[in-house]
Amino acid sequence: MSVVQALLIALFVAAVESRALGYATLTMRFSPLMAGFVVGLVLGNMPLAMTTVATIQLIYMGVVAPGGAMPSEPCIASAMAVSTVIVGNLKPEAAVAIAVPVGLLGSYLYQLRFFMNTFAVTKMDACAVKADSKGLAMWIGVMPTIFSFVLFVPLMFVALYLGAPVVSGFMDTISNGPVLHVLSTVGGGLAALGIAITMHVIGNRKLLPFFFLAYFMQVFANMLNTQLTAVKGSFSVPMIFWAIIGVIIAVVYEQLTEKSAE
């Protein structure tokens, strides 16, 4: 990874973690997908970046941040893990082992940002009392952004530029048979965690039958897939097809319950 490449990725992470791209940063921060996309673009290996980030996304399904703090920072985790996988041309499964600890460390950094912003708040108060609109806007919008860049850019740059090759080399030596098996077990199993969190957030146990309906439809589709793939080559039911069925069921459910409520 070159200096420029590491710097570009670090700048993207800082832009997301500073939230300076507005509420649009929500998906960029809560989901590893966009960070993976940027890493793929900068390092010039989009297919590997995408398959890797899809694996990480599964463990970060259901990440929500009530009150602003999260137990993990998927964006930071993804920037580091996808870079490492691409640098060492590792298997996508290896990304999980990197993403989980990096994401946990990242959440402490994000909370550090809250402390730094406390300093800006005293300046905001001083501007507010004088009705100094320019100064107020400056300390609300501009200065916290600068604080975050000062915090995130150097750390991410060092982690990517110096850290990624080291971690990558280490992962390469240990990622043989048994370890890789454990990693792919963890990756494939942790997907259950994110899905369970999302279900918990939706929170309505009365609606669980719709989960079971979809689950067994897809299990059946999986069985069909294996059969048909053997005969016809690759075959799978596209997600958009399921989404359409899901929307139809949701609309019908809504109409029926609305009627019974009247």
Add this chain to the structure above:
Amino acid sequence: MSEEILNEAVAEAPLSQDYHDYLNEDGQIVADPRLMLGEENKPEEITTKDLLKVWFRWWWANEVPHSFDRMVAPAFTFGLMPVLKKLYKNPIMLGEAYQRHLQFFNTQAVWGGGIISGITVSLEEERAKALNEGDVDGAIDSSMIQNTKIGLMGPLAGIGDSIDSGTVQYIFIALFLGMAQEGSWLGAVLPFVCFATATFIYGFLFTKMGYTMGRRAALEIMKGGKIKSIINALGVLGLFMMGIMAAKYVTLSTPLAWEMSGKAFNLQGILDGILPGILPLCAVLGLFFFFQKQGMKVTKAMLGFTAILIVLGAIGLL
């Protein structure tokens, strides 16, 4: 009688235009409402364009100045600034309004932020107009604006977090994740673009709704049957998509195989004979009921579950 004379004397004396003369012991401005009188202090009309400005500024600043002591109050103030400048022409009144909104405030961006921004604009407008007409008793006082915000921020944040970041976002991700898995960049960009666009649009609609309906808007959102059934429908779609995701992406299976009296058995084959897909289903439901019982202990669940997976993977059970 002496009081009357005193009042008249005060009324005739020019009001101080120095904010220092209005500070209380906490450093907060307590402005004399008479500062709002006169043609030069007449509040300007609030237009839809102003509301768009408020929404966009709040949408942008949202968590940039996030801090532990005020949470997102500065971003909320940043959103209201253009409107407050139009309403309070006197710098002391404007300073008082800025201070009012810099107090602790925390909510979700779209449901909470959109609706409360709209409501606050309507309350501030009413207040400024009444004060300008000299109707001090009829004007909405600042504590009422404050209480409205504080009363609404929690419930609306609860709805917003679970709908926007908890459901809508993951429906979009689930929809396009397959594309990412096949290596297409669209799988990453489309969920982001769809979510950002959708929330921006309905957030602005909430802002307008909050402005036109005032405090009734929040009640409409929280108690109204229409919104409730939309939330239910989104829940159905969300759980449906999670069912698909669980069966498609949770890849737990056991390689355990043994031989008994010359016959080969493999555990996965037996499990598939009983109920195909039983292992992933058990994992998801087990974790779901863990969260239902224990609350959102994500870190605990993640570390514990990872440890279990590592052990079971290492000894060859998974």
